[in-house]
Amino acid sequence: MAVSVLTTFATPFYIKSSDAAYRTIVRVLPQAILDSIDRRAQAEAKESSPSSKLWMGYIKRWAVKVGLIVLAAIASVEVLNAIAGPLLARFAPDFVAGYAIAGISILITSAFVSNLFHSVRSGRRNEFSVLWIKSRRNHLPLLALALFSTLVSIAAIVYIVHASNIGHTVWPYLFAVLASVLLARSKSVHSSFLRIETRFIRNLNENIIAERRESLSDEEHVHWVEKHLYVTRVETSRMLQAKPRPLSPESMLKIVGQSTLPGESQHSAGFLFGMAHGLDLIAIERDGRRIAGDTLARLSKPDLLRRIGDAEDPLCVREGDVLTFVGTEDEVDSYLQHLLKDNVIDEDKALGESLEDYLASSPSSPDITCFSFVIEAKSAFVGRTIANIDFKSAYGSLVVAIEHNLLLRMKPSRNTRLAAGDRIWLIGESGLAGNLINAADAEVIDRGTPEGVVAQTDGPLGQGDR
Structure with a gap:
């Protein structure tokens, strides 16, 4: 208490006399010491620039x-x-x-x-x-x-x-x-390198991510995925001009599966819609506004490809539409490299940003949210696979990450089985997030063997719908 009283009364005096004290110190200290202090201050300022x-x-x-x-x-x-x-x-x-x-x-x-x-x-x-x-x-x-x-x-x-x-x-x-x-x-060589690098880094970083996770606060941990998922927005006019319209559903599926029909060009629909690179389409903007948000959120990849390739469907992609994809940084890299290779976009348009920045800045993003929750021991989701729960069609949400035993995996496989204590991250319509969390909290009295849990292999679309 005595120290507190003394400092309270002495502080105004210290502040008032600080300039005079500074001038006195500068006058008394040798020039060599002053020069040394100046050099150190400049070096620190330079290092922090x-x-x-x-x-x-x-x-x-x-x-x-x-x-x-x-x-x-x-x-x-x-x-x-x-x-x-x-x-x-x-x-x-x-x-x-x-x-x-x-x-x-x-x-x-x-x-x-x-x-x-x-x-x-x-x-x-x-x-x-x-x-x-x-x-x-x-x-x-x-x-x-x-x-x-x-x-x-x-x-x-x-x-x-x-x-x-x-x-x-x-x-x-x-x-x-x-x-x-x-x-x-060669852009083909570089694109192939990016694909290999993506797989290598994904495996290498798992343990590093787990170590960093332990040093994060709870709030930083929850928002970590938003910082490390990336979004790219691509305008479709030059893409659609690269191949005559309309594209048949069979053609779309085959190209996305990285095979082509006779006479078809490899560079069009598969890399156009990003599916072959592991990206997920989360929004279509037409004339400055998002269209069919709830419908798009619930479509599986095969259904999505059929509809965006059907000229009679309202979801059919038209010239001038802006497609928004989400994926890891390397998946976005690989996709943009293919678009650049095919001269579908210009270099100054090959842009990506973190999901966090996109949600904060995009005028149409308020309808989309990234949310997470921990699966409790009595949750209805325990013991079931991502494919069995079918987050896309049932809840209009896309699984983008899962943490199990402090090991965080981005873009998990649809065959991943959920366990009590896992944290799961999803992207979906803001209005649907509450329904999913309520369903996850539903208690199962007699769990037994979850119905419908079967081993499902990934089809030609890679990891499938999570």
Whole structure:
């Protein structure tokens, strides 16, 4: 109490005399100490600046990508030489085996080179472009990093040719470098790399996500999914011009299943509607307003594809419609890359944003919400699979994530069985969320074996409707 009283009365005096005290300290301290304080303050301000953070992030990702190129080149050629080399030597001359090993290794390495040099990433301008535009002082270090990246990539290809024992003249080296450049510039190669990277990172990050989950507060935990799901909005005019209308339901289903009918183009409907990339269509906007929100929320993917391909159906996608898809960041990346490859959208339109930002900023998003709840021990959902509950048709909601034993899985399979204590995240119409939560809270007196729980395999649409 005494300290509190003293500080209460002394604080106004401290504030009043602070300027005089500062001037006195500056006058008394040696200039060397003052200069040291100024340098430290400037360094701290520089480290906390947005430009500095952008540079740090860019350098980290650049170093990882360059390291992966070196690792891919060494690992691929050495593993192939050790395993495939002896096998090929039995059936083909040494030079044929060498060229085969070099070709496969160059293809693998070029995918990583493509990831390093690709100009558009995550549906937004990459960090290189941002830093280049931000300041002229960034030009020289950025060019130096780009030059070093190029030299490392060339060195990796040269190493592959040398290790494959085909570099007896200069021509194999030149052809290998040229082939690597062409492959690295290929959007198909980059898109394939994104698909593989998506699967790899999804598996790798599960344990990391679980560790981070333990450090989050309850509120941060609930909103984590909204921050890590991404939304992209695509205008359909150029898409529909890429293929004559109307599209038959059979054609839509086959293309989404990544197969085509005779005479059909692979690039149209499947990648147009995003289903082949694991994305989910959550909204169709026509003339500035959402249409058939409740109907769209309850349609399974096969029914949805049939209806948007039926020219007589009100849900048939027309020129000028805006389609809103949701998925993981890498799924959105892969989809946008295919649209860019097919020249369906321009680079400045290949945009994605987090679900959290979309819900906060989109003028039509208030009808859509992302919500979660914990499945209690007596819930009617315990022991049932996502497919058996049929969240889409029964409740108009899409399952986007589930947490089981602190392990969070994005976009879970429809065969995932729910257990007591699981937290489940869904996207759906705002008015339907309450009905679903009430159904989840319904108590089951005699559960036994849940009726209708059967093993269902995913059809040609990937994971199916969750």
